Amino acid sequence: MFVGIFILLGAFLSLVAAFGLIRLPDVYTRNHAASKSATLGVMLTLLGTLIYFYFIENHFNSRLLLGIAFIFMTSPVAGHLISRAAYNSGVKLWGKSVVDDLGRDRKKMNHRQS
């Protein structure tokens, strides 16, 4: 019962992430969709698998727990690094975005240095 809920929810969230990748306008919003909902989707799927093997097969698989912790720690950092690399190599924001705090701070720093 719980197993099915967890795995279906995980698959649904991965699907949402895929739709987000197709529909959203620029790199940063797409990265937001991919790193957030795909992470939670994979974590829920792994949790469902862990519960299945623990309660139905009577086998506690600690590697799945390790995998959940690993995904939880690394995937947001990967998202952060990708979008920072995109910003540093000059990828434009979406045309309708209004606030660019990082760009403003960078400009201030350049003024102070020159």
Place this chain on the structure above:
Amino acid sequence: MKTNDLILQTVSKVILFLIVLFSLYMFFAGHYHPGGGFVGGLMTSGAIVLMLLAYDIKTVTTILPVDYKKMIAVGLLFAAGTAAGGLLFGVPFLTHAFTYVDLPLLGKTSLHTAVLFDTGVYLVVIGVTMTIIQTIGESE
């Protein structure tokens, strides 16, 4: 412009222990489960490559002052020595043996000479991977 890699460095510090632990698990589980010297060695060298990505090559060589070419040689010696060890007991080359030993902490443990052979594979895989990556990374 000087970049700030604080997030990457902190996370890789934590993740490093997970990866090394899992690679050691893979190495020791090789007899009864999927795993073994090859994947274990690849994963350990993956952990070192993560350190190389987060820090620079000078820091990593200070932390791990290992000559990887010597590591390859030691691994090959392990493998050849284990294989030749059978000759001392009058059995063919590469014959392995195992015993059950009562260790104080682990209880009844089966010790197999194939683990020594696997240690050789492990060391050679780490040595080869790190030699390739470091020589490519150092060349301008």
